[in-house]
Amino acid sequence: MKKRHPIVCFILGIMMSQSALSQSISAVPFLLISPGARAAGMGEAFVAIADDATATYWNPAGLAFQSQKQVSLMHANWLQTLAPDLFYDYASYVQPLEGLGTLGIAVTYLNLGEQLITGEDSPDILGQFNSNEFSVAASFGGQLSTNSAIGISLKFIKSNLANFGTAAEQGDGRASAFAFDLGYMHHNLFFNNLSLGMNLSNMGPKVTYIDAAQADPLPTNLRLGFAYKLINEEFSKLRVAVEFNKMLVKRNNDTSTDVWYKALFSSWTDEDLNQELKQIHSNIGIEYWYGDLVGLRAGYHYDEIGQVKYPTFGAGIKYAVYQFDFGYVAAEDGHPLDGTTRFSLLIGF
Numbered sequence: 001m002k003k004r005h006p007i008v009c010f011i012l013g014i015m016m017s018q019s020a021l022s023q024s025i026s027a028v029p030f031l032l033i034s035p036g037a038r039a040a041g042m043g044e045a046f047v048a049i050a051d052d053a054t055a056t057y058w059n060p061a062g063l064a065f066q067s068q069k070q071v072s073l074m075h076a077n078w079l080q081t082l083a084p085d086l087f088y089d090y091a092s093y094v095q096p097l098e099g100l101g102t103l104g105i106a107v108t109y110l111n112l113g114e115q116l117i118t119g120e121d122s123p124d125i126l127g128q129f130n131s132n133e134f135s136v137a138a139s140f141g142g143q144l145s146t147n148s149a150i151g152i153s154l155k156f157i158k159s160n161l162a163n164f165g166t167a168a169e170q171g172d173g174r175a176s177a178f179a180f181d182l183g184y185m186h187h188n189l190f191f192n193n194l195s196l197g198m199n200l201s202n203m204g205p206k207v208t209y210i211d212a213a214q215a216d217p218l219p220t221n222l223r224l225g226f227a228y229k230l231i232n233e234e235f236s237k238l239r240v241a242v243e244f245n246k247m248l249v250k251r252n253n254d255t256s257t258d259v260w261y262k263a264l265f266s267s268w269t270d271e272d273l274n275q276e277l278k279q280i281h282s283n284i285g286i287e288y289w290y291g292d293l294v295g296l297r298a299g300y301h302y303d304e305i306g307q308v309k310y311p312t313f314g315a316g317i318k319y320a321v322y323q324f325d326f327g328y329v330a331a332e333d334g335h336p337l338d339g340t341t342r343f344s345l346l347i348g349f
Helices: 006-016 036-040 060-064 260-266 274-280
Strands: 070-077 087-097 101-118 125-143 148-160 174-186 196-205 221-232 234-245 281-290 294-303 309-320 322-330 341-348
Touching: 036 281, 036 294, 036 309, 036 322, 036 341, 060 148, 060 174, 060 196, 060 260, 087 125, 174 281, 196 260, 234 260
Parallel strands: none
Antiparallel strands: 070 087, 070 341, 087 101, 101 125, 125 148, 148 174, 174 196, 196 221, 221 234, 234 281, 281 294, 294 309, 309 322, 322 341
8 A cells, every 4th residue: 555645645635536526626726826926915916917927827918018028937835834845836938029919938836745655554665756736838918909908828737646546546646638728908997097807717628637537627717807006106106906716617416527618607606696706716905116126015815715814915126127026925823825925036138
């Protein structure tokens, strides 16, 4: 018998056990981990802003309004209260194409640590393996008009939870999938300085670890938000943003799940209206820049169903072509995200 790391046991138990299938929401939930310390400091209310290289995640339509090459890099130790060897990395590059739009490339990597294999009744180590998940995305954003744009991202996803199964299993803890995102952005909506952003992400076929009958859906998610520049002067800029998120995954009573294109609609009608509204996560954020030098941020994340409510804080500093950002989650004591810090670097050239 092989013994798995507690984190992998949890993930495999959700994704690979038919009896626990009804308790899971989706496969590859790492796709919902948001990159960019700047957005993190604003409570992750960024879909209507998406004005840097992290737009490959937040809203590919935001790429259309970017006029310079950029590189974004981020590293974060993840869920350290659960395991000390988990970490998350993100890297993206955007390249404007004159007269066409802007192209973006992004790589996301989640390390789940080293796992040990032991005997069922013996502590002897029989082997070890490393668990990880990653995705590679290509994005493009193009303007429809002076103030509006659309964008698309295409993703390849690989999940390596374990390199073995059991004699009764057809597969193992490895799977791959493809997905795509669609984004829309509109600046100066109704009046100057108000922006609308929308991103429908992670649409695609289900992820299969064992067999097709046990496949889980991708974490299809809808983001809709607004951002408004309260102050937009040369040496002082203040912006506030609000965002709403809803998972568009429909799980039936028999533990089966709807295909993604059906779940886009059925996930809104499987419960009464009051319950559906409670499933919408709310984020609010604010960002202030003094000159083009120092930025201060704060935000709040509210999830009523999951009882996940916490403030966030952040700061940024620009020097020449470099921007250093820091984001901090101040969740309640004992929450896995409490004390989570993100550091990111943005380089423009």
